Amino acid sequence: MLDRSRTRAGEPDAAAVRGTVARAVRAEQLGYHRFWVAEHHAVPGIASGSPPVLMAAVGAATSRIRVGSGGIMLPNHQPLVVAEQVALLEALHPGRIDLGIGRSPGFTEPVRRALRAGGADDAGFRAALDELRAYLDGSGPVTARPRLEHAVPLFLLATGAGLRLAGDLGLPAVVGGPVLDDPAALADYRGRAGDAAHLVVSADVLVGDPRLALSEAWAHASARTTGEFPPLEPPDPHRATTRRQRETVDRALANAIVGDEDTVAERLDDLVARTGADELLVFSSTHDRDAQADSDAALARLLGAGR
Template identity: 40%
Template sequence: MLDLVPVGSGVSPTDALAASTALARRADELGFTRYWVAEHHAMPGIASSAPAVLIAHLAGATSRIRVGSGGVMLPNHQPLVVAEQFGTLDALHPDRIDLGIGRAPGTDQRTARALRRGTAPLGADDFPDQLMELVSYFRGDGPVLAVPAKGARPALWLLGSSDYSAQVAGMLGLPFAFAHHFSAQNTLPALALYRERFRPSAVLQQPYAMIAAAVFAADTDAEARRLAMPSAVQFLQLRKGNPGLLPTPEEAAAHPLSELDEAFIADRMEQQIIGSPDTVRDGVRELLDRTAADELMIVTAMHGAADRIRSYEIVHDALVGTPV
């Protein structure tokens, strides 16, 4: 499960974080494998700006499920700080922490510069060096001693939405998580490149790929589409440079749309799995068959906390015990 901690219209960040905590507990009860939180900044409708803080809270609120970052955007942070944070998390919750690393800033350049307190433009060109420095702190041979990072073993993943991180993950022999939920057109080329470039490592002997897909489930196809529409409208507004709160289904239905807007939303929802239990089961089977992914991560942004929990329950019931 991937959670952006959506902040809906009429909902406070406190409410959104409480809803995500309840969702994580339910995921733990249902037997989901892992629960990741994203890093986004300067977006009113997303409350997951501090992954390490949120991971500590969610891991403390659960007992079994792995909790991690999907991901920490490394250009925003000094590798030493990330190593110390995730070394601490690993010490607090051994064998339950995942460290997903991305190379994009996850925000605009102005906000990214504020995060790093620098004036130079921030890019991803130095990502390999940053990544190697981060890994060195966990090995204990970094530029300085990182406590308690030395010897810590958070599971390291590389995240991507294009072919760059796919190549790096393959060459380093690391597991790779691809953002199918917002870059579906690049999924198959990136996975193929990851597998082609994969080199065995101390971490993995064979490539291991996960895809993150948007899934919206309800009792009927029509109800699932009604509950999925707010996320599509919110994403449309983001692409127009106007990020905002996640609207209610009623607000989304009443949102004025041009023909281009309608086409954009239709195309986005076409790439998602939306529907009843049978529709979701068939959609997941088709996606996994097409991608040969080893693991599926589900992202579901719904305005109603109860609707979101119910969506994951439907997905669980539709898939558990069924070969996919």
């Protein structure tokens, strides 16, 4: 499960991160295998800007579930600092830490300037990733402390060139969006990675009334037309909108896997069959926290989580 610490209209941002920790506790009780958090900076709709800090809180509140990042955006950070953060998390929660790495830049140009991000081009990202891996496996020019006693699994959030890079490096790849409909790209990844191939397919999954998905769909429509990704609002099927916003909402709803358990099960079966997914990374957001919790529980039952 990926939780992005979505903010909600009428709530302080802090409620979002407290909600993330509470959701992780429930996810562990429901039998989910991993719980990952995200990195977004200065986005009104997302309160999680520091995955390692939030991972530490989730790890402290849980005892068994694996805790990870989906992901840490490497161009925003020095590789040694990321390695030290991961090593510290692994020391505190041994055998439970995953490291998902991505390369997305900040949401807006002012954010990118504030982050002083670099290395987002293919060559720069590859160099930073190689440096990070060297610190993690102990072959770097300096030793990240505390020294890792066990390897931390590294996943690459990948599309296009990133998927090819994951294959060349033999890394698990986390994929979603249009690439899921590109069997040639997925086959190319498996061919490059060989026996090391591990495809994690991400999907927006919500079990319940399809109208619940409107909260997230409207946020996407707002981001497309105003440039600002807003907090979640209660779903309103009659909300006034432009044609462009309506088209964005319709696309978001079409891409989401939402409905009753039978509908969701059928669509997930199709997704796995089409992609050959080795693992599913599910995410969803709606304004109603109780409905979100009910969806998480229903999905756990549907997937047989923990068996």
